[in-house]
Amino acid sequence: MTTAPATSTSDSTSSRRIAVPRSQKAVHCPDECTSAVVTPMEAASASILPLVTVVEEPTKDSLTAPTQGNKRRCWTCKGKISLSAVTCRCGYTFCNRHRYAEEHDCLFDFRQMAKRKLAEENPRVVPLKVARIN
Numbered sequence: 001m002t003t004a005p006a007t008s009t010s011d012s013t014s015s016r017r018i019a020v021p022r023s024q025k026a027v028h029c030p031d032e033c034t035s036a037v038v039t040p041m042e043a044a045s046a047s048i049l050p051l052v053t054v055v056e057e058p059t060k061d062s063l064t065a066p067t068q069g070n071k072r073r074c075w076t077c078k079g080k081i082s083l084s085a086v087t088c089r090c091g092y093t094f095c096n097r098h099r100y101a102e103e104h105d106c107l108f109d110f111r112q113m114a115k116r117k118l119a120e121e122n123p124r125v126v127p128l129k130v131a132r133i134n
Contacts, residue, residue, distance in 0.1 A: 065107065068092050076104045089113075 068075055075092035086099040090108040098104040
């Protein structure tokens with residue numbers, strides 16, 4: 001942030017403009033706030049107070065994906081789908097152009113699903129312990 005003197009027509013008055021960052025939610029907080037981001041605020045006065053920006057964590061409602069209302073339209077391009085509708089594992093319906101996971105930026109975790117499937121289908125084989133004869 002820089003301070004730039006403003007030009008005026010009279011020489012007797014000189015004013016300064018101070019650039020202050022904009023934030024949606026700003027709260028002054030004591031020093032024990034450790035989870036918030038602290039940014040210094042420029043001020044013309046001698047005392048400088050820290051500006052704390054509160055970061056909201058996503059709630060359970062914001063983590064849910066939006067539902068597709070019209071299953072006869074592609075989720076990506078909103079084009080009409082006739083008989084060639086493809087429903088992806090992420091739950092949305094796509095046209096032939098966007099049917100692959102790479103084309104529509106699929107949120108489904110295929111790697112985790114494959115690991116889980118391999119673990120279920122291939123149980124770990126452990127041999128029985130044999131008593132030792134001395």
